[in-house]
Amino acid sequence: MGTGTIVGGWEYVWAAYLITWVSLSVYAASLWLRAKKSQAALPSTHKE
Amino acid sequence: MRRLIDLGLPLLAAVGLIAGGVLGLTVAPADRDMGDVYRIMYVHVPAAWAALLAVTVTFVASLVYLMKSSARADAVAEASAEVGVFFGALLIVLGSIWARPTWGVWWDWDPRLTTAAIMLFAFAGYLALRKFVDDPERRATWAAVAAIIAYVDVPILWFSVRWWRSLHQVQNTGQSTASIMTRSLLFNALAFLLLYVWFVRLRYRVAVARQQEELAEPPATEADVAHGA
Numbered sequence: 001m002g003t004g005t006i007v008g009g010w011e012y013v014w015a016a017y018l019i020t021w022v023s024l025s026v027y028a029a030s031l032w033l034r035a036k037k038s039q040a041a042l043p044s045t046h047k048e
Numbered sequence: 049m050r051r052l053i054d055l056g057l058p059l060l061a062a063v064g065l066i067a068g069g070v071l072g073l074t075v076a077p078a079d080r081d082m083g084d085v086y087r088i089m090y091v092h093v094p095a096a097w098a099a100l101l102a103v104t105v106t107f108v109a110s111l112v113y114l115m116k117s118s119a120r121a122d123a124v125a126e127a128s129a130e131v132g133v134f135f136g137a138l139l140i141v142l143g144s145i146w147a148r149p150t151w152g153v154w155w156d157w158d159p160r161l162t163t164a165a166i167m168l169f170a171f172a173g174y175l176a177l178r179k180f181v182d183d184p185e186r187r188a189t190w191a192a193v194a195a196i197i198a199y200v201d202v203p204i205l206w207f208s209v210r211w212w213r214s215l216h217q218v219q220n221t222g223q224s225t226a227s228i229m230t231r232s233l234l235f236n237a238l239a240f241l242l243l244y245v246w247f248v249r250l251r252y253r254v255a256v257a258r259q260q261e262e263l264a265e266p267p268a269t270e271a272d273v274a275h276g277a
Binding site: 013039 | 058065069073080081082083084085087088091092095134138141142145146148149150243246247250251253254257258260261
């Protein structure tokens with residue numbers, strides 16, 4: 001039984017998922033570091 | 049409580065992404081027309097929804113700022129805009145990867161794609177505007193107005209596939225989609241939503257810290273100390 005009009009294309013699927021996971025991880029790390037740095041730079045009375 | 053949320057959100061999101069990946073890549077069946085390539089939908093569509101949510105929050109927070117001059121609203125607007133630009137860029141990259149095997153091109157000036165690109169550049173412009181204005185009140189006001197103007201594109205983006213019917217497919221409904229596909233999509237969407245919330249929480253802290261730095265008095269100079277003595 002055929003799988004559909006478009007056959008294969010798994011390389012595109014894996015590229016998409018890899019880009020998603022890597023970019024989410026990198027952005028998350030960047031945000032976490034920036035948030036930590038910004039909290040450290042505040043006077044102690046202003047920290048959350 | 050804050051630590052619990054800060055730890056819980058990314059953990060739950062990671063679990064959701066892993067489970068969503070398994071569902072989307074292995075459990076959900078191939079599409080009738082697009083075969084296995086359609087599986088990109090399970091990351092492309094959640095990225096789109098996250099981007100649209102993010103710019104909508106920026107729009108609402110900007111309205112609140114203009115009505116109440118609330119510094120918190122301005123910080124929320126800034127935080128959500130940056131997260132929205134991130135998800136918007138991801139949306140366009142994933143869409144381009146999906147377009148290549150299905151349409152034969154990496155990009156087309158289709159109404160949906162064009163309005164998505166406009167949204168991305170408009171909110172990137174919002175962030176650039178914030179960088180160039182030093183005075184906090186003027187920055188917040190101008191940025192709020194810019195966000196409201198930029199948001200005009202968003203309903204056009206949403207309805208573009210119905211108004212102009214071109215390359216980009218119309219949204220499927222629950223009735224036209226196998227339930228396992230819908231469940232897989234919702235699982236991934238939930239993971240992206242949790243990530244959105246966590247990202248905005250972190251970015252909000254950066255925005256608030258900068259606001260507080262701007263409000264704080266500058267440190268005393270030697271001349272100040274000499275005059276005081």
